[in-house]
Amino acid sequence: MSKRDYYDVLGVSRTAEVTEIKTSYRKLAIKYHPDKNPGDKEAEDKFKEAAEAYEVLSNPEKRKRYDQFGHAGNSASGYGGGGMNMDDIFSQFGDIFGGGNPFESFFGGGGGTRGGRRVQRGSNLRIKVKLTLEEVAKGVEKKVKVNKQVKCNTCDGTGAKDKNSYHTCNTCGGSGSVRRVTNTILGQMQTTSTCPTCNGEGVEITAKCTVCKGEGLVRGEETISINIPAGVSEGMQLSMSGKGNAAPRGGIPGDLIILVEEVPHETLKRDGINVIYDLYINFADAALGTSVEIPTIDGKAKIKIEPGTQGGKILRLKGKGLPEVNSYHKGDQLVYVNVWTPKTVSKEEKELLEKLKNSANFKPQPGKSEKSFFERIKEYFE
Numbered sequence: 001m002s003k004r005d006y007y008d009v010l011g012v013s014r015t016a017e018v019t020e021i022k023t024s025y026r027k028l029a030i031k032y033h034p035d036k037n038p039g040d041k042e043a044e045d046k047f048k049e050a051a052e053a054y055e056v057l058s059n060p061e062k063r064k065r066y067d068q069f070g071h072a073g074n075s076a077s078g079y080g081g082g083g084m085n086m087d088d089i090f091s092q093f094g095d096i097f098g099g100g101n102p103f104e105s106f107f108g109g110g111g112g113t114r115g116g117r118r119v120q121r122g123s124n125l126r127i128k129v130k131l132t133l134e135e136v137a138k139g140v141e142k143k144v145k146v147n148k149q150v151k152c153n154t155c156d157g158t159g160a161k162d163k164n165s166y167h168t169c170n171t172c173g174g175s176g177s178v179r180r181v182t183n184t185i186l187g188q189m190q191t192t193s194t195c196p197t198c199n200g201e202g203v204e205i206t207a208k209c210t211v212c213k214g215e216g217l218v219r220g221e222e223t224i225s226i227n228i229p230a231g232v233s234e235g236m237q238l239s240m241s242g243k244g245n246a247a248p249r250g251g252i253p254g255d256l257i258i259l260v261e262e263v264p265h266e267t268l269k270r271d272g273i274n275v276i277y278d279l280y281i282n283f284a285d286a287a288l289g290t291s292v293e294i295p296t297i298d299g300k301a302k303i304k305i306e307p308g309t310q311g312g313k314i315l316r317l318k319g320k321g322l323p324e325v326n327s328y329h330k331g332d333q334l335v336y337v338n339v340w341t342p343k344t345v346s347k348e349e350k351e352l353l354e355k356l357k358n359s360a361n362f363k364p365q366p367g368k369s370e371k372s373f374f375e376r377i378k379e380y381f382e
């Protein structure tokens with residue numbers, strides 16, 4: 001599922017001008033167009049990959065986000081990376097080819113018959129994937145059983161009962177579209193529309209498959225393995241091209257959209273790429289110093305508490321946080337040191353505390369060496 005770099009997909013440099021991006025995409029779109037490569041899954045993937053790359057790189061804002069954050073930059077908000085369907089791709093062509101679907105004229109013009117044939121597309125499938133903080137930290141491969149529409153094996157997805165129960169559509173001769181010439185006061189006008197007999201598919205079915213009732217699809221289960229990159233976060237969407245619901249009659253399957261959900265961690269809290277741990281130590285340890293074992297994303301770690309540590313101090317464990325998606329940059333673990341004040345005390349404890357209460361060193365002396373609350377907040381956001 002790992003996506004190729006958009007610049008590589010279009011074969012342009014990272015500094016390429018929009019015109020160059022457009023030219024390159026146009027070539028790829030023509031080369032891999034489904035009408036030109038019927039039933040070729042690889043070509044179809046390439047076609048969609050190029051469309052997605054163009055969608056992002058042709059838009060200055062999305063391109064900037066992509067340059068900065070990689071694929072994740074545009075997936076969280078459902079832009080680009082959220083997966084494009086065929087309708088989106090074809091509507092993009094208006095921009096690329098200057099109006100209309102170019103393949104009408106490109107292939108249809110020379111007497112070809114494929115021009116108007118409709119390619120059916122399966123719907124997108126949405127699933128949720130729950131991830132622990134540890135899985136977010138390292139990235140994970142999840143195997144998920146998905147209930148979806150799959151090709152009917154009885155009729156091989158054709159929807160026809162057997163070999164003799166379908167034939168090329170008589171009305172359109174298999175092209176899927178019909179042309180009509182009408183005389184108007186301005187002269188002859190030719191219009192092309194979807195064939196009403198076969199609904200644009202070019203094939204007419206005389207007897208339907210009894211298993212799928214002519215749909216070409218049945219409900220089935222598929223186990224899909226999903227590679228989740230490290231650093232994803234709650235609400236992010238990943239998409240896997242072609243892993244959604246199947247389309248009837250050799251059409252293009254939809255995409256699988258994966259919504260990321262985070263399972264809260266027992267002791268650690270996430271704050272962006274940082275991880276926060278609330279540490280409580282007792283007053284004696286704060287005064288005398290100690291070393292304590294604390295949880296981190298990758299196991300336990302020992303940290304030293306200096307003698308005379310004030311409550312509210314923030315210790316920073318560099319690089320012990322979460323990675324940024326598609327980056328080597330990692331956040332830190334921040335440890336908030338809280339000094340525990342007893343809520344109840346025994347008679348003996350009370351006597352000891354009474355003794356200490358008025359001793360010289362117990363009088364608060366917040367000198368210049370102690371950081372103020374404001375300074376600590378500022379330090380946290382550095």
Ligand SMILES: [Zn+2]
Nearest residue numbers: 152155209212
């Ligand atoms: Zn069937």
Ligand SMILES: [Zn+2]
Nearest residue numbers: 169172195198
């Ligand atoms: Zn027809």
